[in-house]
Amino acid sequence: MKTEDLSKVRIAVLGKVNVGKSALTVRYLTRRFIGEYRSNADLLYRQTVTINNSPLEVEIIDVSGETRDSFPSDQICWADGCIIVYSLIDKESFDYAVSTLQNLQRHRAVNNVPVMLLANKLDLEHLRQVRQK
Numbered sequence: 170m171k172t173e174d175l176s177k178v179r180i181a182v183l184g185k186v187n188v189g190k191s192a193l194t195v196r197y198l199t200r201r202f203i204g205e206y207r208s209n210a211d212l213l214y215r216q217t218v219t220i221n222n223s224p225l226e227v228e229i230i231d232v233s234g235e236t237r238d239s240f241p242s243d244q245i246c247w248a249d250g251c252i253i254v255y256s257l258i259d260k261e262s263f264d265y266a267v268s269t270l271q272n273l274q275r276h277r278a279v280n281n282v283p284v285m286l287l288a289n290k291l292d293l294e295h296l297r298q299v300r301q302k
């Protein structure tokens with residue numbers, strides 16, 4: 170988190186198309202799973218939560234996987250933290266997540282943000298393509 174602005178936290182959600190970035194984001198914000206979303210543009214969500222009796226504004230950018238043909242540097246510079254999502258039924262999405270993580274690590278020299286790797290679609294375990302070690 171940027172120390173000069175403790176009342177706001179900005180999170181970028183990254184990952185290959187169709188891994189469930191929008192579903193996860195909306196589920197976090199509304200506690201509901203909604204099946205289909207527009208996916209050809211980055212979407213910005215904003216919500217105020219209470220942490221330790223203080224309000225905290227959470228901004229989440231859901232970075233579109235569909236229109237992305239280059240590394241989303243602007244979104245990463247903007248963010249205080251990144252979540253890289255892959256789908257456990259899509260091996261390519263895991264490879265994409267690894268390459269995003271590597272790009273991020275290069276980027277972190279100028280922007281030292283915390284990063285979380287998140288496996289989605291756990292309910293589809295029977296279709297798993299990404300093996301557990």
Ligand SMILES: Nc1nc2c(ncn2[C@@H]2O[C@H](COP(=O)(O)OP(=O)(O)OP(=O)(O)O)[C@@H](O)[C@H]2O)c(=O)[nH]1
Pocket residue numbers: 184185186187188189190191192193203204205206207208209232233234235289290291292293
């Ligand atoms: N079974 C299952 N389906 C999911 C889950 N999360 C998302 N989906 C489905 O996966 C598809 C893609 O979900 P989105 O949230 O649109 O994926 P996205 O990563 O935002 O896709 P882009 O915006 O196109 O990059 C939709 O049909 C969702 O209903 C999950 O946990 N389990």
